[in-house]
Amino acid sequence: MNMRKKVRKLLMEKDYIFTSGVANAMEAMILEKAGFDFIYVSGSGTSITQLGLVDVGLITETEMVNNARNIAKAVNIPVFADADNGYGNAINVIKTVEDFEAAGVAGIHIEDQESPKRCGHFAGKSIIPIEEAVGKIRAAVDAKRDKDFIIIARTDSVAAVGGGFAEAVRRGKAYARAGADVVFCEFSSPDIEEPRRFAEELHKEFPALPLFFNFSNNLKWYESPLTFDDIARLGYKIFIVSTGCIRVSKQAVTDYAVDLMNRKEQAVKDFQRTEKENLADFGGLEQIKALEQKYLPNEDVINKHKTVGI
Numbered sequence: 001m002n003m004r005k006k007v008r009k010l011l012m013e014k015d016y017i018f019t020s021g022v023a024n025a026m027e028a029m030i031l032e033k034a035g036f037d038f039i040y041v042s043g044s045g046t047s048i049t050q051l052g053l054v055d056v057g058l059i060t061e062t063e064m065v066n067n068a069r070n071i072a073k074a075v076n077i078p079v080f081a082d083a084d085n086g087y088g089n090a091i092n093v094i095k096t097v098e099d100f101e102a103a104g105v106a107g108i109h110i111e112d113q114e115s116p117k118r119c120g121h122f123a124g125k126s127i128i129p130i131e132e133a134v135g136k137i138r139a140a141v142d143a144k145r146d147k148d149f150i151i152i153a154r155t156d157s158v159a160a161v162g163g164g165f166a167e168a169v170r171r172g173k174a175y176a177r178a179g180a181d182v183v184f185c186e187f188s189s190p191d192i193e194e195p196r197r198f199a200e201e202l203h204k205e206f207p208a209l210p211l212f213f214n215f216s217n218n219l220k221w222y223e224s225p226l227t228f229d230d231i232a233r234l235g236y237k238i239f240i241v242s243t244g245c246i247r248v249s250k251q252a253v254t255d256y257a258v259d260l261m262n263r264k265e266q267a268v269k270d271f272q273r274t275e276k277e278n279l280a281d282f283g284g285l286e287q288i289k290a291l292e293q294k295y296l297p298n299e300d301v302i303n304k305h306k307t308v309g310i
Contacts, residue, residue: 003078003106004148010037011210016232020244023049025074027245032075039075041068043082045246057116061087061096069103078106085117086110090139097143107150109184110140112171125160130171134178141179152212153180159188169201176206184212190224199235210237
């Protein structure tokens with residue numbers, strides 16, 4: 001079963017699926033080993049880790065696609081990727097879909113922000129006209145070569161200039177009518193009311209439409225009593241903690257850097273004693289050795305060749 005069909009099967013069989021955002025292949029491999037059903041490639045995470053820049057529309061389509069391709073090759077579970085606002089107009093969106101699909105991901109989300117876009121929880125966002133946004137979703141749907149490739153239409157209307165909650169509902173319905181497989185709304189606060197009302201309004205017209213939910217670190221969901229089960233009962237099917245792994249990685253490296261600076265070699269020794277898996281083993285050294293034994297001549301042959309060459 002290909003990864004895109006696998007996602008659709010998961011959405012039929014499970015109440016919801018969830019994961020953390022990742023920025024690189026290693027984080028994705030860790031999530032797979034932990035038992036997650038899918039991977040989410042964070043645009044914000046990719047920007048900060050690859051460029052050292054905050055997510056304000058500075059990362060390019062090529063950089064995002066290349067990162068998503070490496071991640072998709074590293075794991076055997078479906079991968080969703082942040083495709084920002086499609087990197088241009090509807091014509092650009094066609095190329096964006098083609099490139100991400102060729103990279104091996106199971107689906108992407110495209111937002112309705114103007115360029116340059118900003119992280120969904122930053123102030124100062126603006127949205128394009130609904131007619132233009134609908135055209136981009138229609139172009140994305142038509143550009144799919146694999147009918148199971150998933151187009152997630154995201155609206156940032158709730159907190160954007162010229163938007164608001166009612167506009168987000170209007171756009172969510174319009175994107176579903178345009179053929180989006182999943183609809184994603186970025187909310188403005190860690191409160192149940194906006195997600196509840198949004199799901200209620202969309203499911204009046206599209207009762208079976210899967211909804212995407214960002215349990216974002218930026219919105220202080222940790223202060224909310226809401227659980228994933230609570231949100232799923234509203235009708236949301238796909239959950240992400242958008243920058244989860246990136247934040248954890250940043251903190252872990254910060255802690256190690258401070259420890260190494262203060263305690264020098266003792267920090268290295270203490271970590272080596274507690275490391276649960278050797279980095280080379282994690283990266284597949286044994287599998288590489290097996291391939292070397294299968295395909296490469298033994299060392300005696302290589303050494304003899306070198307001697308003759310001398």
